[in-house]
Amino acid sequence: MTEKYGEGQEVEQDKQQSRANRILDAASELLQRWGYKKTTVDDIARQAGVAKGTIYLHWKNKEELFTALLLREKIVEAQKVQQAMEAEPEGVTLYNMIKHSMLSALRNNLTRAVMLRDSDMLGDLVHTYLKEEDFKQLIDGFYAYLSYLQQQGLIRSDIPLKTLVHMLEAMCIGFLMVDQFLPEDYQLPIEQRATMAAESVSRTLELRKPDAHDQQEAKQLFDAMITSAQTYLEKETKDH
Amino acid sequence: MTEKYGEGQEVEQDKQQSRANRILDAASELLQRWGYKKTTVDDIARQAGVAKGTIYLHWKNKEELFTALLLREKIVEAQKVQQAMEAEPEGVTLYNMIKHSMLSALRNNLTRAVMLRDSDMLGDLVHTYLKEEDFKQLIDGFYAYLSYLQQQGLIRSDIPLKTLVHMLEAMCIGFLMVDQFLPEDYQLPIEQRATMAAESVSRTLELRKPDAHDQQEAKQLFDAMITSAQTYLEKETKDH
DNA sequence: GTATGACCATTTGAATGATTATGGTCACAT
DNA sequence: ATGTGACCATAATCATTCAAATGGTCATAC
Numbered sequence: 001m002t003e004k005y006g007e008g009q010e011v012e013q014d015k016q017q018s019r020a021n022r023i024l025d026a027a028s029e030l031l032q033r034w035g036y037k038k039t040t041v042d043d044i045a046r047q048a049g050v051a052k053g054t055i056y057l058h059w060k061n062k063e064e065l066f067t068a069l070l071l072r073e074k075i076v077e078a079q080k081v082q083q084a085m086e087a088e089p090e091g092v093t094l095y096n097m098i099k100h101s102m103l104s105a106l107r108n109n110l111t112r113a114v115m116l117r118d119s120d121m122l123g124d125l126v127h128t129y130l131k132e133e134d135f136k137q138l139i140d141g142f143y144a145y146l147s148y149l150q151q152q153g154l155i156r157s158d159i160p161l162k163t164l165v166h167m168l169e170a171m172c173i174g175f176l177m178v179d180q181f182l183p184e185d186y187q188l189p190i191e192q193r194a195t196m197a198a199e200s201v202s203r204t205l206e207l208r209k210p211d212a213h214d215q216q217e218a219k220q221l222f223d224a225m226i227t228s229a230q231t232y233l234e235k236e237t238k239d240h
Numbered sequence: 241m242t243e244k245y246g247e248g249q250e251v252e253q254d255k256q257q258s259r260a261n262r263i264l265d266a267a268s269e270l271l272q273r274w275g276y277k278k279t280t281v282d283d284i285a286r287q288a289g290v291a292k293g294t295i296y297l298h299w300k301n302k303e304e305l306f307t308a309l310l311l312r313e314k315i316v317e318a319q320k321v322q323q324a325m326e327a328e329p330e331g332v333t334l335y336n337m338i339k340h341s342m343l344s345a346l347r348n349n350l351t352r353a354v355m356l357r358d359s360d361m362l363g364d365l366v367h368t369y370l371k372e373e374d375f376k377q378l379i380d381g382f383y384a385y386l387s388y389l390q391q392q393g394l395i396r397s398d399i400p401l402k403t404l405v406h407m408l409e410a411m412c413i414g415f416l417m418v419d420q421f422l423p424e425d426y427q428l429p430i431e432q433r434a435t436m437a438a439e440s441v442s443r444t445l446e447l448r449k450p451d452a453h454d455q456q457e458a459k460q461l462f463d464a465m466i467t468s469a470q471t472y473l474e475k476e477t478k479d480h
Numbered sequence: 481g482t483a484t485g486a487c488c489a490t491t492t493g494a495a496t497g498a499t500t501a502t503g504g505t506c507a508c509a510t
Numbered sequence: 511a512t513g514t515g516a517c518c519a520t521a522a523t524c525a526t527t528c529a530a531a532t533g534g535t536c537a538t539a540c
Contacts, residue, residue, distance in 0.1 A: 040532060051484040056534065117421070136423050162426050166418065167436050173421055174414020178406065181357070181413055183376050186402050196407050204440045280502060291514040293505080302503065 036123035092215040099198035106190040276363035339438035346430040
């Protein structure tokens with residue numbers, strides 16, 4: 001009896017979960033097409049095939065819906081980056097980390113919009129969701145990772161850690177934005193841009209390649225980051 | 241008789257020249273404070289201590305005045321970069337070129353605004369003065385310089401020239417913009433930022449340092465660029 | 481208990497027009 | 511000849527209005 005009831009609840013929760021995802025899918029498409037400001041809750045409801053009220057059963061308001069979307073996207077992309085790195089022969093290196101993070105940002109409009117604070121797409125979210133909250137976290141993630149690499153002697157230690165983060169960030173931002181500043185005949189396909197960015201970072205910061213043990217630790221740092229984001233998202237989605 | 245008349249003309253021209261410069265000085269200050277859109281010709285005239293009509297004795301319209309200002313600024317800054325490079329012990333190297341160009345862009349609001357296409361400051365100038373006209377020229381300047389360096393075996397030739405330009409531009413843009421994306425405690429003073437940018441470019445692109453002869457050639461390329469800009473500015477200012 | 485969509489209080493932004501500001505000219509003063 | 515600033519046509523700006531649109535709620539249907 002209680003089992004059946006419990007099962008029912010779980011099925012119910014799965015259904016709600018998948019509906020939430022459908023709504024987020026709709027929101028994602030509309031966000032990329034029209035931007036935050038011009039995407040209405042009505043549009044999202046129609047696109048997702050639910051009534052408007054249903055959306056408010058999942059999130060408190062429009063802003064939290066989109067915040068959930070960006071967080072979901074961040075987790076999915078981080079997982080893809082992780083898998084892509086493990087598929088590489090050299091495994092989890094700074095080079096591969098940058099290459100695949102850059103590929104993720106260059107391919108995924110939402111990820112890139114968040115990284116570059118694109119207010120054309122994200123509108124007021126830039127000042128609410130992104131303000132220090134999410135971005136400081138990303139930077140501190142870099143910091144933690146580089147800190148570990150430095151301790152292991154994998155990257156230069158003749159420069160303060162914060163300076164290294166500054167340089168890493170500068171190069172990433174630069175390779176993400178440079179296409180806006182170059183005439184057509186200097187453009188490159190995104191795969192090559194990601195590779196060039198990774199090579200620049202590697203040549204500038206790296207001393208030697210990590211061994212198997214180093215990689216295992218790096219992977220764990222990365223895992224922890226993803227897991228923490230996941231539990232945060234679940235908590236966020238569950239209540240209300 | 242004819243001599244005296246000639247002299248008088250020259251003195252007259254000098255006076256006009258210096259007045260033109262006073263007007264440009266006024267325009268420069270107002271442009272940085274209020275931006276192109278909110279700076280009126282009246283304001284400039286008042287600030288420069290001349291009548292509005294006088295301005296139109298020097299330039300055809302508002303846009304050409306500001307175009308002249310940006311060109312003047314570009315020349316002055318290029319000369320400063322040149323001098324600063326020659327004052328360095330290693331002379332005209334890619335490293336020093338980037339370091340001092342970056343310093344120039346980081347210190348000088350106008351130079352930086354042009355490089356980053358800051359429409360907050362430059363308004364519609366971004367689409368007129370800057371559209372391909374000036375910027376393509378700058379990129380092609382980089383191209384010519386890197387081409388020379390590559391021929392001399394000073395920078396890598398395992399990568400196409402255009403790709404090298406792409407990378408150079410990406411790193412410059414990145415180090416110019418990164419401060420907007422970093423929290424306070426990751427910020428660096430501009431001298432250090434310029435140095436880091438130069439080091440990144442150098443580590444990524446350079447093979448060996450240029451000898452005395454290489455530097456002489458590089459200097460000549462640079463000279464030619466400045467001279468061409470100067471004659472262009474003079475031509476621009478003289479007629480009308 | 482869950483989902484819906486009609487409904488409502490606000491907000492948005494297009495339309496209007498009155499007013500000011502601005503770029504550019506030119507008759508006149510020096 | 512040179513420089514000026516009043517002057518003008520036009521453009522930008524602002525206040526006001528008001529209908530349409532929007533975020534969020536809740537009585538109702540299932």
